[in-house]
Every structure is written in structure tokens, then in C-alpha cells.
Amino acid sequence: MNDPTVPSAPSAPSASSASSASSAAPGRRRVLRGALALAGAVALPPLVATGSAVAAPPTGSAVAVRRFGRYEVLALLDAHGPFPGTRQAAFPGATAADWERARRLDPAAFGTGDTWELDFRCYAVRRPGGRVTLVDTGIGPVGSPASGWAPVPGKLPAVLARAGIAPADVEAVVLTHLHxxxxxxxxxxxxVPVFPNARYLVQHAEVAALGPTRTARTYVVEPLLGAGRLDEVDGRTVLSGRGRPGGAVTLLPTPGHTPGHQSVLVEGGGDRLLVTGDVLVHAVQLASPAVGYRYEADPATARRSREQLLDDARRSGAVLATAHLNRPFVRPWAVEAATG
Ligand SMILES: [Zn+2]
Known part of the structure; x- marks a missing residue:
């Protein structure tokens, strides 16, 4: 994308949006100011524990928790704000029926007119003893590469503290992708690495696809490499619980949104949860997995990954933990079963 007026959120290639931030069009500036005002107005509500089949704390809940056997999965809301563009432009293949189904799945995504309201969410998987794997690290502080379009500052550090997680407790940071x-x-x-004891895990294909001047390389990959903290993994990787009864945490390649995109499967207590990353970014892709997002690097591969992941999730009854839906845990198959 060379047109600086084209919105890049969420998760468009970082080089274009970061490099264009300083010359952003007036429209983008207005979006950013509005988003900042919104982010500043969101207070941190109490911790929300969820136990129903379809857990749906209201938008703005900073922390939501579900247990999967020996693992505790915490949804951590970094920010909430508007997409800097219309939803129809972001999902040009979506039909009126798709939007109608999406509205039932995630009503808070629908603002006035053709707008898209979205959360920016990370997840933590806490093991007995307090060791934590963090999945994604959000939009970051003022001045981060996402500042050109996202509602910075994110609140992840305060939200982690509210959840009782100190930066030093994090032993692994999984980056679903480098947007x-x-x-x-x-x-x-x-x-400087924010999590001093963590190794940072990203798929090799994701790093290999970055050009030498891409913002993701200069802002995050090179500093992590310099600190000896970057672990490039290749393909499906068991992170925790290998060979043990009681569950496991596994990295799953789900390419397409980016070349080395990955998702995270948590199994425990006879249940499954999938941290999807950006395999889907809006409920319209849950309603109709064939619907592409305009900024996918490889639309055909992204669609295959999305359809396969959602098919697996449906068959196993898994809970979905998404980055950008306005609810932390979604099990639409339970809704379908309940409503026919
Ligand atoms: Zn994203």
C-alpha cells in the first residue's frame, strides 16, 4: 500500500503505515485523536470470571478468565477503538446476510453507519506456579509503530498488573505475527525487551518474509535478536505439556494473513481454546469464513487457514479467543446449538 490515506488497521503491513504516519492525511489524524480520547475515557473495570458456554463480558472489561484444566487463560484488553475506514471496504466480499449474522455474533463491532469498532486484545496462559505465556503484546505506547492509526497508548502493562502478572513472570511471548x-x-x-525473562517466539517464515527496512525488523526483531531473546520456530511446536496428561499449549501455523502467521491451541480439562491471532479479524469472517479481509498478504492461503481452523474448532467445540472481536471468548457453535 503506497496510498497514505488507505487505512492499515488492524495488522496491515507495518512498513507502509509506519512510514506514512508522519505524512498521514487529515482524515487519519482525526481518527487518531478520536481514538485517543476514547482510550483515555476507558477505566479498568473489575476482573471478570466467565464460565458459561458463550462467555461474553461487556466491551471494556480489561481482564476475563477461563480455566482449561491446569491452564488459566486470561484475556487482556489493551485498547478499543474505531477502524480508520469503512467495514465494507475492509471486507468487500461480505453480503448483507453476512453482516446480519456478524451483528448477532458481535453487536459491539457495529458503530454508526458503516463503521467498525474493535478491541485490541492479548492473552496470557498461566500455568500452576504462576509461569506465564503471553500471546501478542498489543498496540504499545505512544510513539509505537501502531501510533499512526491505533488508539495508543494501550493499557496492557496496567492490565497485566491487575491480573497479578509482573513482567518478570512472563517466560514466553508468542507473537502470532509481526504486525x-x-x-x-x-x-x-x-x-529494551519489556519482559526481562521471556523468550519471544515467532515463526521463521514470518521473520524471513520481512524486508531489511521493514519497521517490524528494525523495531522489534533486531532488538530481540541483539538481546538474545528471539526464538524462531518452524511449524507446529508444542510449547508446554508435551507428553503429559492434563493438557498442552501448542503453536499452530496458520499462514495467509501474513506469511508466518501462527495461532495457539490450549488443551486442558477436556476442553480446547484457540487463540486465533488475525486468522479472523471481524465477526463477519466467523459468520462467513470465505469472506476475505482486504489487507491479507495471501488471500487464498488466509482463507484456507481460516476455514480449516474454524472447521477444526467447530468439530471439537473449541472456544475462540480472538484479538479484535469485542468479546474475549466466543463459542459460536454453542449459540447455534442453542438457537437451532
Ligand atoms: Zn491485528
């Missing part, structure tokens, strides 16, 4: 709304709190603007 700027997913790595914002990985390093400080000075390039």
Missing part, C-alpha cells in the same frame, strides 16, 4: 498492533509492548521504544 504493529500485535507486537507493540514487546520492546520499549529504546529497544
Amino acid at each position: 504493529e498492533d500485535h507486537y507493540g509492548w514487546s520492546v520499549t521504544p529504546e529497544g
Whole structure:
């Protein structure tokens, strides 16, 4: 994308949006100011524990928790704000019927007119003893690469503290992909890892696809490499619980949105949860998995990954944990079963 007026959120290639931020069109500036005002107005509500088949705390809940056997999965809301463009332009293939189904799944995504309201969410998987795997690190502080379009500052550090997680408790940071709304709190603007004891896990294909001047490379990959903290994994990778009864945490390649996109499967207590990353970014892609998002790197591969992941999730009855829907945990198959 070379046109600086084209919105890049969420998770468009970082080089274009970051490099265009300083010359952003007036429309983008207005969006950013509005988003900042919104983010500033959101207070941190109490911790919400959810136990129903379709857990849907209201938009703005900073922390929501579900247990999967020995694992506790925490949804951590970094920010909420408007997409800087229309939803129809972002999902040009969506039909009126798709939008109608999407509205039932995520009503808070629908603002006035043709707007799209979205959360920017990370997840933490806490094991017995308090060791934590963090999945994605949000939009980051003022001045982060996402600042050109996202409602910075995100609130992840305060939300982690509310959840009882200190930066030093995080032993692994999984980056689903290297877009700027997913790595914002990985390093400080000075390039220091935010989580001092963590290794940062990203698919090799994701790093390999970055050009030498891409913002993701200079802002996050090179500092992490310099600190000896970046672990490039290749394909399906068991992160925790290998060979043990009681569950596991597994990285699953789900390419297409970006070349090395990955999702995270948590199994425990006879249940499954999928942290999807940006395999789907709006409920319209849950309603109709064939609907593409305009900024997917490889639309055909992205569609295959989305259809396969959602098919697997449906068959196993898994809970979905998405980055951008306005509810932390979604099990639409339970809704379908309940409503026919
Ligand atoms: Zn995203």
C-alpha cells in the first residue's frame, strides 16, 4: 500500500503505515485523536470470571478468565477503538446476510453507519506456579509503530498488573505475527525487551518474509535478536505439556494473513481454546469464513487457514479467543446449538 490515506488497521503491513504516519492525511489524524480520547475515557473495570458456554463480558472489561484444566487463560484488553475506514471496504466480499449474522455474533463491532469498532486484545496462559505465556503484546505506547492509526497508548502493562502478572513472570511471548498492533509492548521504544525473562517466539517464515527496512525488523526483531531473546520456530511446536496428561499449549501455523502467521491451541480439562491471532479479524469472517479481509498478504492461503481452523474448532467445540472481536471468548457453535 503506497496510498497514505488507505487505512492499515488492524495488522496491515507495518512498513507502509509506519512510514506514512508522519505524512498521514487529515482524515487519519482525526481518527487518531478520536481514538485517543476514547482510550483515555476507558477505566479498568473489575476482573471478570466467565464460565458459561458463550462467555461474553461487556466491551471494556480489561481482564476475563477461563480455566482449561491446569491452564488459566486470561484475556487482556489493551485498547478499543474505531477502524480508520469503512467495514465494507475492509471486507468487500461480505453480503448483507453476512453482516446480519456478524451483528448477532458481535453487536459491539457495529458503530454508526458503516463503521467498525474493535478491541485490541492479548492473552496470557498461566500455568500452576504462576509461569506465564503471553500471546501478542498489543498496540504499545505512544510513539509505537501502531501510533499512526491505533488508539495508543494501550493499557496492557496496567492490565497485566491487575491480573497479578509482573513482567518478570512472563517466560514466553508468542507473537502470532509481526504486525504493529500485535507486537507493540514487546520492546520499549529504546529497544529494551519489556519482559526481562521471556523468550519471544515467532515463526521463521514470518521473520524471513520481512524486508531489511521493514519497521517490524528494525523495531522489534533486531532488538530481540541483539538481546538474545528471539526464538524462531518452524511449524507446529508444542510449547508446554508435551507428553503429559492434563493438557498442552501448542503453536499452530496458520499462514495467509501474513506469511508466518501462527495461532495457539490450549488443551486442558477436556476442553480446547484457540487463540486465533488475525486468522479472523471481524465477526463477519466467523459468520462467513470465505469472506476475505482486504489487507491479507495471501488471500487464498488466509482463507484456507481460516476455514480449516474454524472447521477444526467447530468439530471439537473449541472456544475462540480472538484479538479484535469485542468479546474475549466466543463459542459460536454453542449459540447455534442453542438457537437451532
Ligand atoms: Zn491485528
